[in-house]
Amino acid sequence: MADRHNAGTEDPHELLLRRHRAVMAPWVPLYYEKPLEIVSGEGCTVTDADGVSYLEFYSGIAVNTLGYRVPEIIRAAEHQLRKGVVHTSTFYLISAQVELAERIAKLSGIPDPVVFFTASGTEAVEAALLVTTEYRQSSQIIALRYGYHGRTFGALGVTGDRNWQGMGLSPLRVAHAHGGERRRGALAGLDDEAFVAACRDDLAELIATGTPSRTAAMLVEAVQGIAGAIPLVPGQLSAYRDVLDAYDIPLIVDEVQSGWGRTGRFWAYQWHDVVPDVLVFAKGVGNGLPLGGIVGRREIMSSLTSPSVSSFGGNHLSTAVASATLDHITAHRLPERAARLGDGLIEGLRSGLAAEPFVSQVRGVGLLLGIEYSRDSTLSPYPEMARRVQQNCRDNGLLVGIGGTHGNCLRLSPPLTVRQDEIHQAVRIIVEATGQARA
Ligand code: PMP
Secondary structure, X not given: OHHHHHHHOOOHHHHHHHHHHHHOOOOXXXXXXXXXXXXXXXXXXXXXXXXXXXXEOOXXXXXXXXXXXXXXHHHHHHHHHHOOOOOOOOOOOOHHHHHXXXXXXXXXXXXXXXXXXXXXXXXXXXXXXXXXXXXXXXXXXXXXXXXXXXXXXXXXXHOOOHXXXXXXXXXXEEEEEOOOOOOOOOOXXXXXXXXXXXXXXXHHHHHHXXXXXXXXXXXXXXXXXXXXXXXXXXXXXXXXXXXXXOOOOOEEEEOOOOOOOOOOOOOHHHHOOXXXXXXXXXXXXXXXXXOEXXXXXXXXXXXXXXXXXXXXXXXXXXXXXXXXXXXXXXXXXXXXXXXXXXXXXXXXXXXXXXXXXXXXXXXXXXXXXXXXXXXXXXXXXXXXXXXXXXXXXXXXXXXXEEEOOOOOEEEXXXXXXXXXXXXXXHHHHHHHHHHHHHO
């Protein structure tokens, strides 16, 4: 507290950083040597506390689907705030919630769907684990290697990336199947067809020999976001589905990062010829308002025998804003736009970075992309290079994320409202930043 009184003598930014470090949990990492405080935004541009503007190509970790200062979002939030009710709890009827649930149910593609709202992606993953473990009376989950699903005991247990697992003290039984990162490890070098066959065989073997007689569910991301935007390959999801169907094991698709049009389809699972039994959403649904949830088959969703309440889940404000976000996505055909602009972004990056010796892959779908840096042809990860490029991008006016199991990927997930000229500008900055980082 006393530090605040030094405000007159210490640089305000330094002071804020010192106060942050003193009071915030130490496991919350901050980007950049000189961490950034964003204080305002408009479209895809944000401005920091020193008045410096940046193109924001991460959308607050794929949350700000429509970008910043969106008139429809402001109107929807103001309208609800002026009614004087932000929240009442799910013990009361909430018309905005019911309307949003109806829309999500319809969009889900799941037959006879039921919706449950939460306040975050992690909580939504937990809800999916809860209903499927109850439904199947089993605590065994199969998840994918390299996947990320959140930060609570259950969600961490199913997360296949050790960076986020801590000591791995999860109450669930979890087996991790092959099918994430495919250029390193046991399945390296296989073409798509052989890779899909190997994934199918691995899952079949895991179920037949490595798990108890009942498995609750298989949980996958259609595009592994935190892993650095690794998409499932064509045929992979249906190969899993075939194996699961033989045992009546439900399929949960985690669309927390990939949903809401980001990959060029409304849900990333729609790139595959499969419909999940339970779909998990969050992030982009509320354009920044904390909201997540699951939508799943009624039979599975009806398996809970006790009441289950998320106090914040789907409150008046978040669902009103989510419906306005959905209106905008639909009216402006943002999934199609994401597909088109994403193609241009990936092509621009691939050609601009083609001669860069440390760029080992530019990948992704729609506007969920990753650029991977490796030291050499053995694909030895080069995280220092990724961090230097991220810093150079910032110095040149572009904000991007870092990801990958080895921390060696730049992550791009701009708002779906990004303009073509902003895409060109971002490509130019990333190409220059990579060149500068190598020099
Ligand atoms: N699942 C996936 C695929 C995610 O990317 C994330 C967040 N990065 C989560 C779950 C957890 O969501 P939240 O941070 O809202 O708890």
